[in-house]
Amino acid sequence: DADVTQTPRNRITKTGKRIMLECSQTKGHDRMYWYRQDPGLGLRLIYYSFDVKDINKGEISDGYSVSRQAQAKFSLSLESAIPNQTALYFCATSDLASAGNEQFFGPGTRLTVL
Amino acid sequence: EDQVTQSPEALRLQEGESSSLNCSYTVSGLRGLFWYRQDPGKGPEFLFTLYSAGEEKEKERLKATLTKKESFLHITAPKPEDSATYLCAVDTTDSWGKLQFGAGTQVVVTP
Numbered sequence: 001d002a003d004v005t006q007t008p009r010n011r012i013t014k015t016g017k018r019i020m021l022e023c024s025q026t027k028g029h030d031r032m033y034w035y036r037q038d039p040g041l042g043l044r045l046i047y048y049s050f051d052v053k054d055i056n057k058g059e060i061s062d063g064y065s066v067s068r069q070a071q072a073k074f075s076l077s078l079e080s081a082i083p084n085q086t087a088l089y090f091c092a093t094s095d096l097a098s099a100g101n102e103q104f105f106g107p108g109t110r111l112t113v114l
Numbered sequence: 115e116d117q118v119t120q121s122p123e124a125l126r127l128q129e130g131e132s133s134s135l136n137c138s139y140t141v142s143g144l145r146g147l148f149w150y151r152q153d154p155g156k157g158p159e160f161l162f163t164l165y166s167a168g169e170e171k172e173k174e175r176l177k178a179t180l181t182k183k184e185s186f187l188h189i190t191a192p193k194p195e196d197s198a199t200y201l202c203a204v205d206t207t208d209s210w211g212k213l214q215f216g217a218g219t220q221v222v223v224t225p
Contacts, residue, residue, distance in 0.1 A: 004157075031211065033212075040217060041217065042201070042215045042216060042217040042218060043158070043201070043203075043215040044215075045212060045213075048211070048212060050211060058212070088155075090157050090158070092157075094211070100146050100148075100163040100165070100205075101145070101146060101205050101211060101213070102148060102160050102163055103148075103160070103203075103213060104160060105150075105157030105158045105159070106157050107156060107157050108155070108156065108157050110155070
């Protein structure tokens with residue numbers, strides 16, 4: 001079983017709709033992250049959470065919100081989706097106790113906003 | 115401002131033709147440099163962490179090295195299954211816990 005899972009894996013929606021992407025992990029890690037990936041732009045950080053009570057904005061948080069429901073669950077919401085939010089979205093986790101802060105990624109959600 | 119630049123953007127290799135990918139960085143203080151492999155439509159897969167200049171790590175046909183300004187990922191005698199996009203990322207003293215990624219190098223290995 002995958003350590004980091006994301007649902008849904010693919011989603012097509014329309015402009016103005018509210019969308020929630022979910023991430024769950026069984027790695028027992030404290031830290032969780034949401035990224036988006038666009039061709040030629042690499043991975044960009046949207047939000048991150050170092051524990052259940054800690055939520056922080058990344059470099060491109062406008063238009064997004066998050067919820068850390070438990071240590072193992074971190075959800076990303078698009079309150080009113082727009083076409084330029086069409087992208088691959090990845091959740092990642094890392095272990096506070098790790099010296100290296102390696103991040104481990106989920107399989108991704110491909111989101112298309114029409 | 116911290117910067118991470120990968121080159122080349124794309125690399126096409128014949129099977130068995132060794133080559134190197136470059137990741138140059140300008141950061142205030144490096145805590146760690148990471149290499150990932152990403153297959154199309156999938157999440158990045160962790161390969162290596164390097165902490166200090168002079169450090170080297172190997173995994174099968176891949177070897178990562180680090181200097182004070184850049185890191186190289188050497189691919190020795192590549193096989194078609196090594197085709198992927200390779201990403202590097204840095205963790206710095208100013209943004210501990212957050213990684214900054216380069217745009218990646220897309221590698222295609224043909225038989």
